[in-house]
Amino acid sequence: MTRPNTRLFSGKSQQDQELFQSDRAQRYGVDRFFEILVWVATFVSLVVLAVLLLDTFIDGLPRLNWTFLSSFPSRRPEQAGILSALAGTVWMLGLVALLAFPVGVGAGIYLEEFARDSFLAKVIEINIANLAGVPSIIYGLLGLGFFVRVMAPITGGRSILAGSLTIALLVLPIIIVTTRESLRAVPDSLRLAGFALGATRWQVIRDHIFPVALPGILTGTILALARAIGETAPLITIGALTFVSFLPENLQSSFTVLPIQIFNWVSRPQKEFHVNAAAGIIVLMVVLLAMNATAIILRNKFQKRV
Numbered sequence: 001m002t003r004p005n006t007r008l009f010s011g012k013s014q015q016d017q018e019l020f021q022s023d024r025a026q027r028y029g030v031d032r033f034f035e036i037l038v039w040v041a042t043f044v045s046l047v048v049l050a051v052l053l054l055d056t057f058i059d060g061l062p063r064l065n066w067t068f069l070s071s072f073p074s075r076r077p078e079q080a081g082i083l084s085a086l087a088g089t090v091w092m093l094g095l096v097a098l099l100a101f102p103v104g105v106g107a108g109i110y111l112e113e114f115a116r117d118s119f120l121a122k123v124i125e126i127n128i129a130n131l132a133g134v135p136s137i138i139y140g141l142l143g144l145g146f147f148v149r150v151m152a153p154i155t156g157g158r159s160i161l162a163g164s165l166t167i168a169l170l171v172l173p174i175i176i177v178t179t180r181e182s183l184r185a186v187p188d189s190l191r192l193a194g195f196a197l198g199a200t201r202w203q204v205i206r207d208h209i210f211p212v213a214l215p216g217i218l219t220g221t222i223l224a225l226a227r228a229i230g231e232t233a234p235l236i237t238i239g240a241l242t243f244v245s246f247l248p249e250n251l252q253s254s255f256t257v258l259p260i261q262i263f264n265w266v267s268r269p270q271k272e273f274h275v276n277a278a279a280g281i282i283v284l285m286v287v288l289l290a291m292n293a294t295a296i297i298l299r300n301k302f303q304k305r306v
Contacts, residue, residue, distance in 0.1 A: 060278030072245040077272030084244040085261035095164035108179025132173035140237025156252025158239035171224035178220020182213035218299040232259040
């Protein structure tokens with residue numbers, strides 16, 4: 001029996017080891033390059049954001065006063081205020097939360113906990129995932145055709161109710177997907193423990209699964225409402241006004257919102273209107289931060305309770 005050449009094997013092994021070492025160094029170099037590239041991109045983005053915020057605050061803070069907050073829009077920039085747009089934003093956000101949250105959470109619970117693994121359920125899941133990426137202008141066209149025209153006797157046409165229903169459809173897929181992901185994150189042992197004690201499926205979900213998943217659901221709702229507060233295209237499509245000198249009285253009233261009012265001021269040639277737009281951006285950010293803070297407080301409260 002011929003004895004193998006150990007020198008050949010040892011040499012080949014050493015050569016492979018050298019190639020591996022050089023390849024590993026090359027891979028580490030590429031990883032390091034992309035790491036530096038990501039940090040540079042993040043730093044540049046933060047710097048640009050900081051510059052934009054600084055410029056906005058420098059222009060808008062001197063304009064912020066009680067007269068600006070309590071006055072209606074005007075063709076004279078020094079007399080123009082943001083009261084009607086601020087009231088319309090609050091109305092719309094409240095209605096969107098009341099419409100989208102229970103429907104989205106209920107749909108997510110049903111699809112995740114009750115729906116059977118059937119072809120129809122898979123089709124619905126695929127469509128919900130696709131709807132989350134549909135451009136907002138498409139929802140505006142849907143709202144114009146259905147809520148404004150078909151349901152005009154109920155919504156009042158180009159009203160705050162039609163706008164809220166349109167934005168609710170826009171954020172509904174986000175809430176459904178987030179609800180399902182939050183429910184999936186709950187361990188199955190918690191479900192099995194409830195079933196072992198004789199509880200029904202609904203009792204297990206209501207008393208055990210949903211309270212644990214609620215903080216994650218609220219996080220998704222925060223992200224959805226944060227998207228809703230900045231949407232302009234769907235509301236312009238359904239006919240939200242750019243000049244409103246009155247407050248909404250009911251769900252069928254005409255309305256405007258902060259993004260539309262800001263867009264209207266930015267499109268004006270006078271520099272004074274641009275200053276008003278900067279002040280409006282600050283107000284919009286304050287409303288967004290207040291809404292997020294409220295949702296975070298509620299989320300932390302439920303987390304402690306669980």
